[in-house]
Each structure stands twice: as C-alpha cells, then as structure tokens.
Amino acid sequence: MIVISILWIFVLSIIITNSTVKSVSRIQNPIVTKPWTLLSRNNARLDRLFKKYHSLLNIEAFKTNHLSNKTIIYSCQSFCGGWGDRLRGIMSAYVLALLANRRFMIDMNYPCEISKVVQPNYINWTHIKYDKSKNRSQLNINTMRSWQTAYRGQISDIIKSKNFVEVWSEYDDISISTNGDYMTPALRNNYMKNRTRQLLGSMPLSHATMQTLFDLLFELLFKPSALVRNRVDSILANVYHRHLLCLHIRVGKNPTNPFDHAFTARVNTTQAMIDFTDDYILNKSLPVIFVTSDSGQAVSDVLQHYPNSSMTIVGPILHIDRFDRRSSTLCDGFIKAIADFYLLGECQTSILSNSGFSSWANRRREHPYQDFYSYNEKLRAIRKN
Template identity: 30%
Template sequence: MYYQPHNIKHGKEFLQPSIDFDDNKRTSYLNYTYRLRNIRTRSSSIYTEQVSKIRMSNTFVTDPSKCAEHTFLVYSCDYSRSCGGMGDRQRGIVSSFILALITARVFIIDFEKPCELDNFLKPTVYDWTICKRFIKNEKNALTIDMMNKSSMGIDMNNLRFNLWHWKVVFVKINSNLIYQLRKIKDIRTNYGWLLNMSIPSAYNMILNLLFQPKDTLMSFLDNLIDQNVKEKYLVCCHIRVGKNPSIPQDNAFGEFEKPNETIVFKYLKRYTDPDKYVIYLASDSLYVRSEFWKIFKNGIHIDVPIIHVDRLGTHKHNEKEACDGLKYVLIEQYLLSTCDILILTADSGFGKYAAYLRGSSDNLFLIQLNDSQVITTKLRYI
C-alpha cells in the first residue's frame, strides 16, 4: 500500500518493513539494474513517437552553419544572479525546453555557474550546444527573469509568445511550468504528449533526451559499482539538512523541516548484511556523512567535496573546487538513479529528479520531514 506524504498519520504502524528480495531472481535483477551502460543508451530507445515529433519540428538543428536561420530560447544560468541548486536548475531546463518547443525556437543551454555543464554532460537526442557560440554574439535579444517565482503565479498569456520578435530569448527560471503550459490553447493539438504524460514521465523523457554523462563521469560510476557493489543490492539514501557547517550559505530549515539522521540510520540498519547489501549515502552535511561511515561497515566510502553548486561561499574563488562540486553532484544523482532501494528526503529537487531518472516506483521510500519516519511512496507523490 502506498501513502501520499501529506495524508499520512503519525505512528509506527506506517513504518514500512525492509524489502526482502527473492534470491532466486537475484542475479537477473542485479544484472538488469547495475549495467550502468543503460544510462548511455536509455534515451535512444524511450518514447520513440515523442522523439520523432521533436525531430520533425523546426527547433532541431544539426548543422552549425544554419544557426543564423533560426530563433532561439536559451536556458540561462550565469553569475549575474542565483540559479538555485541542481534540482532548481533541472526544473528550469525542462520548463525552458518545453517552452522552446511551443514557441518553435531552437533550445540552447547556457550553463556557466560554477562552470560549463558540457564539461560533464553531453547531448543525446537533442543537441543543446550546437548554436551556443552563435547566440553569445547576438544583440537582438531579450532576457526574461522568472527566478524564484511560483509556477502558479506565472501567467503564460502575459508572456505573449506570438509577439516575440527577438532572435534570442534568454530565460532564467527554476519553476516547473508544465501545469501552466498545459493551459495554452494549441497544446492539445500540437503537443498532446505533454497533456497525456505524467510529470515524472515527462521529466524522465526530457532529461534523457537532453543529457548523458561524458566518459569522465561514466568511468567514475563504472569503477564505483565494480569495486563496491558487484552482486549485491545497492541501497541509497539522500539526507538533506539545509544550512550546516558544510554549506553555511544554504537556506536554514526549521526544526521539523529536516530529517533526523538518527531515526533514518535506525531504519537503514535493516540493510547491514554485508553479503547482501551495500549502502550509499548522499548528504549535504559532512557531519551526517561521517556519522554514517562510523555506523555502517557496508557503506560506500567516497570522500568527495560537499559543495552547493549555487551557494559556493569560499569555493567561488577556486574554479577547480567549484567545478568539482558540480561534477560530484551529477555523479551522485546518476548513482541514485541506479539504486535497487532509494530513500529520499521529502521536498528535495535533487533527490526527486534522481528518482524520475530512475523511472520506477519500485522500492522507493520517503523520509517524512515532520518526524523522519521512512514510508513507501510512488514517483507521483515525491
């Protein structure tokens, strides 16, 4: 039975038991789950019909010499203002991409903070880099700043797409506009897939159409899985605590708005059999991560820097450190997307989109913020 987080009553009866996999099916299940090469290929085989529609639109450019013939919509993240964390940025990218399709503009990602996104990710089906140099020099441009605006407070009609005469429209945004974009009159006729697809499926499709890790990320993931997981189940947990000594610039959460790691660790102790499970913890707190390593001998130990990709603090003055922060955020998110058991902090975009990339509600759990109980959930509820 699944529970919506906002409808759950308090009490131990809602704490779900650990998953006991059928060992007779163990080998085939693991082989399917841990072949990380599906990260490289999954976008090429999913949603064939939708990919075909995107290819046929005039927003798809394959020849850089043809850039001057098109108009553009650019997701923009630079040092001129805050872009938010990785979850905020992925919301903005997905919203901007759909907006580009609707307005028949070529979609470009201009992601500079803390360093270029294409250092680590490359296009899959849709090339968001091909005209990037061209748009940098274009003077006939408009910037629309919708950062930190509630998606329900953004009126699509006020944007007046049909009157846009600019060659390039830069968009700064961290909201999910799918609900609002569905209200546009011609959506049902031209973009029926956007109406009929769930939010998790839409994000899964678009993020996979746009991105796949470059070899430097894939090599890290391949080595990590090969050295630590092998024929065991990978249990993953994301604990986000907000402002703490590791990221002092982050937003401070209230006492009942962040998970209690002690309660979460108690739950994780059901997965301590080293012959069957390995556990990976992703966290924005060095303290939480250190405590986890002390307790769990079957925990994966990766001593990577904890850096918020937007609230860089002192790392802002060290380009390599800041860029490494982005690299490891992406590595962790892709790793979470491959886990057999995934436990997430409620209301964290980073974890939510890892689950969307994972694409399954199987063995998906949520840490409730009010009492840190761990409950079974589904993608549509996180």
C-alpha cells in the same frame, strides 16, 4: 594423442566462437561496454524508454532540435537554484522551444561549464554565441527572484493562456532563467493545441506533465561526461549483481554547507535513516549502502556505522548555488554532485530527504515508486512513499 587432439579441438572451438561473438557484437554495437558501467546502463535505460513511449509520443518530434534561426536559451549565469531547480527550468525552456519551433540551447557556466558534467545526447543544445554585429533582438526572462510576484505572474499568464509564440515573435533570442514548471501549463495552452498534439501523439493531455515525462526528456537531452562516468563507475564496479540501497541526507545549513538555508526539522535525519536501514537490513539480503549528503558529518556517520558495506563518491561536498566563490574546488564539487545524482538513479532501494535533487534522480530509476522511502519532517521518521 587422441585425448590431446580432442582437447585442442575443444579449445579451438571456444576461441573461434568467442571471436565470432565479439565480431558480431562489434558490428551491431561498435561501443562495447561492461554491463556494470553507467554508459551501459544508460543505453539499456534508453531502450526501455523508447519501448515505453514509442506508441504514445511522437518521439522524433522531441528529438529534433529545430533549425530555426530563432532560439530559446536556458540561462544560468548567477543565482539559479540547485540542480533540481535547474532541471525544472531546463525542461521548461526546452518544451517552450519545441512549441515555438525555436532552436533550444543551454548557457550555464555557474559554478562552472555545464559540459564538465553533462553533454548533449539526442538534442544538440550547445550554446552558440552570435556575432553582436548582427544586432539580434533579445528578450531576457528571469523569474528566479521570488519577490517579483507581479512579473512572475505576468510571465506565467503569458505561457498559460496567451499565444506566447506570437507575443515573443519579434525577438530573435529569448533567454530564460527560471526554476518554475512552465512545461505543464504550456502544453495545456489552447493556442498550442496543434503543436501539442504533434508532440504528444496518443498520450492523454492529463498525463503530459513534467513529472511523467522527465525520465524520457532527461535522457534525450543529456549524457554524463567522462568525468562523471568515471566517478559513478567506481561504485558500480563494486555493486554489480548486488542490492544497492541509497541514502540521500539533505540537512541544510551545516559546517560543510554553511551558506544554505537552515532546516531545523531535519536534525534527526541521519539517525532516522540509520535506524530504518538497520531494520531494513534485518529483513533483506545484505545490501551495499551508498550515501550522499550535503553534510560531511552525515556521510561519516553512515560510513562508520556500516564500515564493511557502505560507500560514497569521494570529493568536495557542494551545493551548486550556495558556495564560497573563493573555493578552488567548485568544478570538482559540481562533478561529484552530478555523479551522485546519476548514481541515485541506479538504486534498488531509495531512502531520501525532501529535495528536488534526489526527487528527480529517483524518477530515473526503472521503478521509481518501488522500495522508495523518505524522511517525514513532521513525524521525524522514515515513511514509505
């Protein structure tokens, strides 16, 4: 009886302790997440970023979407590049809106609504269509077309060296379609000195570039949709507490991606990455290998080479700007692409092709330059970055 009583007291104490811990966690954080989920990792990432930047930047100024009746809208209705190009344009339009004290919005429905893949986080950039009867004045800036060199140069000059807030003041809504980096020159515009200092706080202006601020700005703007989280979590659940090695194989035009540019120097990319990974594995504890590519053959080659230790996110492979418009799987392909992007930000080792897509994804890693390798097209081999 004594033994049973002691055992019962011990069990009861565990139940009470666990209940107390769960109650406290619910009070402190109403959304209880599993440590391997994308949501949990993103929350931890934001905590790190806020600690990193709180003494440098005026983060509250970045988190505020101005209540002004005037707007700057990043627009993507047709040709506007891949995800890497779009992120460059989105960041540019966002910082221009901050400097001009305008409300920032995103209008992207190509190849399908942006809300399918990402949603507003700290900044509500949801696009609001104003009543046309209000006769709002509009300025449309589209510098996606590379052959418009004079026009592109004119816009760049305005943003770099003119008082663009004053130049554009007569317009209620400014719609911008671009893949250019307007953020870096805008922050260095002499007419923007006061507003720039309000944003940057004690950060040296020389450090304020799109590359250095991308990790923070991306998280302030976006959180992954449930559809994207579900795809990513299916991988993370199997790699928790294991070393995740990621391959991004961008080969260009191929049977899976027939409308893209041809990159003849990349024909050996898949084999080069497999050979390098073989050597890497010999010197490291066995990793889990995640592979994503614009080529179904490349993915198949990696999965077959590492049948017991490789994974991919299942779904149609899609270049989100160069696709067959008759396809019925465009949105599903878009969801897979952004799930791949998020997962590339969770890798301990990254082996990447030359691509804006995976380059921006890599900047979301906790240590972007640690165990980071890329395919050198001139040498046709993998090199450490």
